[in-house]
Amino acid sequence: MRLNASRRRLLRYLAASPIVAGVPVLAQTSRLPDPMIWAPRELGELIESPSRALSVFDFEPVARQKLSPAHFGYLATGNDDEATLRANREGFAAFQLRPRRLVDVSRIDMKMELFGATWDSPIVIAPTGSNKAFHADGEIAVAKAARAGRHLQMLSTVATTSIEDAIEARGAPLWFQLYPTNEWRVGLAMAKRAEKAGAPAIVVTVDVLAAQNWEMLQRMIRGDKAANCGSCHGMGLRSFVQRKPHFDGLDLAGVSSSGATNLTWDFVKRLRDTVGTKILLKGILAREDAKLAIEHGVDGIIVSNHGGRSEDNGRSTIDVLPEILVAVDGRIPILVDSGFRRGTDIVKALAMGAKAVCIGRPYLWGLGAFGQEGVERVLQLLRRELFAAMQQMGAPSLKDLVPAMVARA
Numbered sequence: 001m002r003l004n005a006s007r008r009r010l011l012r013y014l015a016a017s018p019i020v021a022g023v024p025v026l027a028q029t030s031r032l033p034d035p036m037i038w039a040p041r042e043l044g045e046l047i048e049s050p051s052r053a054l055s056v057f058d059f060e061p062v063a064r065q066k067l068s069p070a071h072f073g074y075l076a077t078g079n080d081d082e083a084t085l086r087a088n089r090e091g092f093a094a095f096q097l098r099p100r101r102l103v104d105v106s107r108i109d110m111k112m113e114l115f116g117a118t119w120d121s122p123i124v125i126a127p128t129g130s131n132k133a134f135h136a137d138g139e140i141a142v143a144k145a146a147r148a149g150r151h152l153q154m155l156s157t158v159a160t161t162s163i164e165d166a167i168e169a170r171g172a173p174l175w176f177q178l179y180p181t182n183e184w185r186v187g188l189a190m191a192k193r194a195e196k197a198g199a200p201a202i203v204v205t206v207d208v209l210a211a212q213n214w215e216m217l218q219r220m221i222r223g224d225k226a227a228n229c230g231s232c233h234g235m236g237l238r239s240f241v242q243r244k245p246h247f248d249g250l251d252l253a254g255v256s257s258s259g260a261t262n263l264t265w266d267f268v269k270r271l272r273d274t275v276g277t278k279i280l281l282k283g284i285l286a287r288e289d290a291k292l293a294i295e296h297g298v299d300g301i302i303v304s305n306h307g308g309r310s311e312d313n314g315r316s317t318i319d320v321l322p323e324i325l326v327a328v329d330g331r332i333p334i335l336v337d338s339g340f341r342r343g344t345d346i347v348k349a350l351a352m353g354a355k356a357v358c359i360g361r362p363y364l365w366g367l368g369a370f371g372q373e374g375v376e377r378v379l380q381l382l383r384r385e386l387f388a389a390m391q392q393m394g395a396p397s398l399k400d401l402v403p404a405m406v407a408r409a
């Protein structure tokens with residue numbers, strides 16, 4: 001109880017801090033031309049095999065070199081000025097770690113238990129679309145890498161591999177991420193299919209509303225002289241989903257896009273009443289919505305700004321996290337993603353009270369650079385860094401990571 005009280009006190013303090021309240025950061029006004037702002041500088045010295053990588057950042061320039069500019073642009077892009085994309089990284093600098101000493105950390109247990117299942121670590125594979133744009137093996141390579149490291153994986157609605165095939169490659173249930181579309185029956189059919197395939201949880205992504213302004217992607221497509229985009233994707237929804245197996249056999253009459261502008265809490269209630277899986281909402285960024293989620297019977301929340309790819313709101317998720325944790329007050333698990341690249345980033349979120357951290361682009365860099373082996377190495381590096389960070393923090397298990405270990409910079 002004392003731990004909970006101190007957690008609440010710290011989170012309240014963090015949530016009330018003027019930094020959280022949105023003091024503008026310099027970076028929000030200055031645009032860096034290089035999308036790889038965090039990558040190694042020596043672009044002439046790229047790693048030639050996954051084992052040479054020192055950190056996840058080593059994979060990004062290799063992926064850039066190997067992928068077509070258009071596909072790399074899809075991977076890297078944020079929305080508008082990409083202030084949110086940068087804020088996601090810079091946000092971590094606003095928090096510092098307060099390690100404890102003289103604790104026996106000769107054994108570290110990173111096991112994460114959630115909804116009755118256990119994984120070897122709290123590092124989760126975030127859902128990303130069209131993985132075959134990065135490697136011919138696509139989501140299958142990712143699932144096999146997830147299997148090797150025993151990670152929880154979420155599969156996208158717009159994956160280029162079906163939930164059935166991905167579950168087979170993973171050798172364990174995956175969670176299914178749902179873009180419900182604007183037609184209830186289409187979203188429901190996909191959710192039911194995932195449930196039947198064995199997905200124990202449906203993650204409804206609620207932050208894709210407007211047509212995204214992915215300017216970096218558009219510029220890279222323009223600069224891609226060899227791009228023959230029309231051979232894979234033509235115009236319109238039907239062409240977009242032709243390589244997305246979750247849309248196979250569905251009547252798409254009335255469907256305007258995979259996102260949904262008509263999504264409301266009614267949808268959540270209806271889904272809650274119709275499927276037997278756990279339901280999580282991905283993309284919640286305000287305490288008001290976190291409370292509504294609980295009122296609507298949601299089982300978990302993923303604090304996410306879609307890796308800076310939805311509205312360019314300028315706020316990092318590590319800044320948002322304390323606000324959501326206070327609102328939810330331990331009633332349902334909170335996961336978080338966007339910008340996590342280091343073991344110390346992960347430790348900060350876990351110490352604040354997040355249950356797990358989801359990773360997006362880094363595993364796609366690994367996939368684009370070296371296929372399954374690249375994804376495996378990215379995940380291994382993250383596990384290794386988290387392990388080391390827990391040792392340094394004096395936290396032999398996840399429950400030993402407590403709010404007092406995080407301070408405002």
Ligand SMILES: Cc1cc2nc3c(=O)[nH]c(=O)nc-3n(C[C@H](O)[C@H](O)[C@H](O)COP(=O)(O)O)c2cc1C
Nearest residue numbers: 075126127128129156205306307338339359360361
């Ligand atoms: C190429 C790409 C495709 C994505 N596709 C989806 C998707 O289909 N569904 C979804 O909910 N989120 C999608 N996301 C967002 C991720 O799930 C996650 O929120 C984000 O990548 C986390 O930020 P990070 O890339 O900085 O780690 C995508 C992200 C990327 C980079």
